[in-house]
Amino acid sequence: xxxxxxxxxxxxxxxxxxxxxxxxxxxxxxxxxxxxxxxxxxxxxxxxxxxxxxxxxxxxxxxxxxxxxxxxxxxxxxxxxxxxxxxxxxxxxxxxxxxxxxxx
Amino acid sequence: xxxxxxxxxxxxxxxxxxxxxxxxxxxxxxxxxxxxxxxxxxxxxxxxxxxxxxxxxxxxxxxxxxxxxxxxxxxxxxxxxxxxxxxxxxxxxxxxxxxxxxxxxxxxxxxxxxxxxxxxxxxxxxxxxxxxxxxxxxxxxxxxxxxxxxxxxxxxxxxxxxxxxxxxxxxxxxxxxxxxxxxxxxxxxxxxxxxxxxxxxxxxxxxxxxxxxxxxxxxxxxxxxxxxxxxxxxxxxxxxxxxxxxxxxxxxxxxxxxxxxxxxxxxxxxxxxxxxxxxxxxxxxxxxxxxxxxxxxxxxxxxxxxxxxxxxxxxxxxxxxxxxxxxxxxxxxxxxxxxxxxxxxxxxxxxxxxxxxxxxxxxxxxxxxxxxxxxxxxxxxxxxxxxxxxxxxxxxxxxxxxxxxxxxxxxxxxxxxxxxxxxxxxxxxxxxxxxxxxxxxxxxxxxxxxxxxxxxxxxxxxxxxxxxxx
Numbered sequence: 114x115x116x117x118x119x120x121x122x123x124x125x126x127x128x129x130x131x132x133x134x135x136x137x138x139x140x141x142x143x144x145x146x147x148x149x150x151x152x153x154x155x156x157x158x159x160x161x162x163x164x165x166x167x168x169x170x171x172x173x174x175x176x177x178x179x180x181x182x183x184x185x186x187x188x189x190x191x192x193x194x195x196x197x198x199x200x201x202x203x204x205x206x207x208x209x210x211x212x213x214x215x216x217x
Numbered sequence: 218x219x220x221x222x223x224x225x226x227x228x229x230x231x232x233x234x235x236x237x238x239x240x241x242x243x244x245x246x247x248x249x250x251x252x253x254x255x256x257x258x259x260x261x262x263x264x265x266x267x268x269x270x271x272x273x274x275x276x277x278x279x280x281x282x283x284x285x286x287x288x289x290x291x292x293x294x295x296x297x298x299x300x301x302x303x304x305x306x307x308x309x310x311x312x313x314x315x316x317x318x319x320x321x322x323x324x325x326x327x328x329x330x331x332x333x334x335x336x337x338x339x340x341x342x343x344x345x346x347x348x349x350x351x352x353x354x355x356x357x358x359x360x361x362x363x364x365x366x367x368x369x370x371x372x373x374x375x376x377x378x379x380x381x382x383x384x385x386x387x388x389x390x391x392x393x394x395x396x397x398x399x400x401x402x403x404x405x406x407x408x409x410x411x412x413x414x415x416x417x418x419x420x421x422x423x424x425x426x427x428x429x430x431x432x433x434x435x436x437x438x439x440x441x442x443x444x445x446x447x448x449x450x451x452x453x454x455x456x457x458x459x460x461x462x463x464x465x466x467x468x469x470x471x472x473x474x475x476x477x478x479x480x481x482x483x484x485x486x487x488x489x490x491x492x493x494x495x496x497x498x499x500x501x502x503x504x505x506x507x508x509x510x511x512x513x514x515x516x517x518x519x520x521x522x523x524x525x526x527x528x529x530x531x532x533x534x535x536x537x538x539x540x541x542x543x544x545x546x547x548x549x550x551x552x553x554x555x556x557x558x559x560x561x562x563x564x565x566x567x568x569x570x571x572x573x574x575x576x577x578x579x580x581x582x583x584x585x586x587x588x589x590x591x592x593x594x595x596x597x598x599x600x601x602x603x604x605x606x607x608x609x610x611x612x613x614x615x616x617x618x619x620x621x622x623x624x625x626x627x628x629x630x631x632x633x634x635x636x637x638x639x640x641x642x643x644x645x646x647x648x649x650x651x652x653x654x655x656x657x658x659x660x661x662x663x664x665x666x667x668x669x670x671x672x673x674x675x676x677x678x679x680x681x682x683x684x685x686x687x
Contacts (some may be wrong), residue, residue: 119365120355123272168344174348178593
């Protein structure tokens with residue numbers, strides 16, 4: 114799912130750590146906002162909706178819209194309220210397993 | 218944990234209130250969802266002003282002294298705190314890192330600010346479509362700027378983010394505005410106030426000049442706005458100047474004003490009324506921000522849109538009255554301290570009637586086409602809502618039983634106003650009569666694990682608190 118990012122990083126000098134996204138290694142800036150870091154890494158789709166399976170990505174970036182829900186270390190959370198740390202296990206709700214998206 | 222004043226939200230209103238309250242001798246606990254103070258307007262200002270102040274501008278760095286004002290021993294700033302229940306007696310329940318806790322405030326200030334007015338246009342749920350506020354937050358907190366973006370809607374915030382993108386070296390592909398010349402002419406009636414707020418006009422004009430110099434194409438009176446794409450935003454299409462335009466892009470930032478974030482106040486059943494000039498519901502408060510519940514105050518954009526500088530002053534007023542109320546300062550001392558604050562507040566609000574009239578919401582997003590999704594969470598369309606109205610559904614709470622709008626994780630934050638305006642138009646009732654969603658705790662989803670891990674600190678006996686001077 115990783116594509117060329119539509120976002121540019123102004124200061125790309127932060128130390129990088131490795132997280133796992135759907136089982137694949139991904140290098141993100143340590144301490145960054147997780148939703149912003151994933152967008153900048155070229156990850157536009159964060160989940161698929163439980164109702165129609167439509168793809169969604171971050172919308173408000175301030176914890177209000179819940180469109181950036183991802184499963185982090187087994188708990189469904191808002192990516193825009195999380196910080197990148199080494200070893201995070203991030204799983205996105207696919208169209209087939211979408212029920213987990215509103216489990217929290 | 219307990220405090221004289223519990224402040225919810227560390228934006229301009231909350232930060233200013235905390236500092237003023239502590240100067241008057243109150244103990245303060247300030248709860249905020251972010252890792253660092255600032256709210257959304259000054260998001261991450263303590264780190265980013267030094268790094269990106271040149272891009273973000275002086276008005277952003279104005280948040281630094283407010284954030285510094287929280288660094289006092291009598292202020293406890295709880296970061297990453299998600300507040301999920303506020304009781305009328307001042308017990309505020311929140312979670313940090315999956316652990317629940319309760320803080321008891323003798324007075325509570327809701328300083329939860331604004332949300333973007335929902336802008337349901339076709340395609341607004343596609344990945345790559347975000348609010349303009351989100352675009353700004355990405356720049357402020359993360360230094361992440363969209364490479365090929367179109368800005369669409371109306372309001373000064375669009376000029377600000379466009380100017381910031383220009384300074385960051387990636388100008389937007391286009392600025393697609395919905396307000397018309399007629400709106401500008403109608404706004405001239407409020408020019409007197411606007412001239413008193415001349416600093417805002419000068420700032421607006423200089424941002425527009427900056428955008429023009431960068432060669433950003435600008436369209437006004439745009440209509441029929443839609444985002445095209447299958448799995449993500451691929452283009453923005455619209456009609457302007459009698460022609461259909463299609464601009465290929467990867468990101469669309471939508472904005473047509475901000476509205477009070479009502480969730481906390483609504484959960485307490487604080488009465489709201491429709492403000493036609495700002496096209497939003499506003500909670501009823503007295504001139505100090507006190508609500509119908511005497512120990513609960515609201516300050517800042519959550520009490521009506523005034524902007525960051527006005528929010529700061531409103532926060533100070535609420536803190537002064539809370540201090541008077543708790544007998545730390547006399548009514549005279551409160552009034553003396555409040556006089557210059559009120560004068561500053563009036564100055565900040567002077568420009569508002571002009572701005573509200575010059576940049577009205579995009580009409581087609583207030584009454585979206587039938588096929589447009591209005592409730593993002595439950596994927597309920599405008600046509601669904603009209604269908605419920607045709608079946609006799611008169612109010613937004615009843616629509617929940619028909620098709621679940623407002624019942625997803627965002628709890629109606631991004632569909633409430635749209636659902637109410639569609640129902641009002643269908644039934645011919647006013648907005649106040651139509652009403653709003655009944656908001657109930659938990660204000661944010663909370664897990665059973667968080668409840669189980671709750672650190673309940675019993676409230677001290679009020680008599681003991683009084684005896685020891687608290």
